[in-house]
Amino acid sequence: MPADLLEKTFRYERLLSAALEKAVPSPIESSHMMNVAKDFKRMADSYHKDGLHFMDQKDYVNALASFSYGHAWLDAGAKLGVFDVDDNILFTI
Numbered sequence: 001m002p003a004d005l006l007e008k009t010f011r012y013e014r015l016l017s018a019a020l021e022k023a024v025p026s027p028i029e030s031s032h033m034m035n036v037a038k039d040f041k042r043m044a045d046s047y048h049k050d051g052l053h054f055m056d057q058k059d060y061v062n063a064l065a066s067f068s069y070g071h072a073w074l075d076a077g078a079k080l081g082v083f084d085v086d087d088n089i090l091f092t093i
Contacts, residue, residue, distance in 0.1 A: 012067035026084035037082035044073040
């Protein structure tokens with residue numbers, strides 16, 4: 001049975017929203033790695049906003065892609081160690 005596009009899109013939006021709240025930058029404020037953490041979080045937030053826009057347009061394929069890309073930025077940051085996360089459901093840690 002194929003995946004339900006609407007269900008998956010809404011689920012991924014919720015996951016990205018939760019991950020954005022939990023992804024706390026961990027490097028020293030004045031360090032290069034803090035800039036990396038801020039860039040990663042900014043990208044994730046931008047993809048989240050894009051996804052919400054696509055949902056408003058009922059373009060669920062692009063919304064799902066945006067939420068997936070946004071989450072990938074946060075997951076990469078968690079793996080790199082620039083976010084202090086302890087949730088192995090939302091992040092690959």
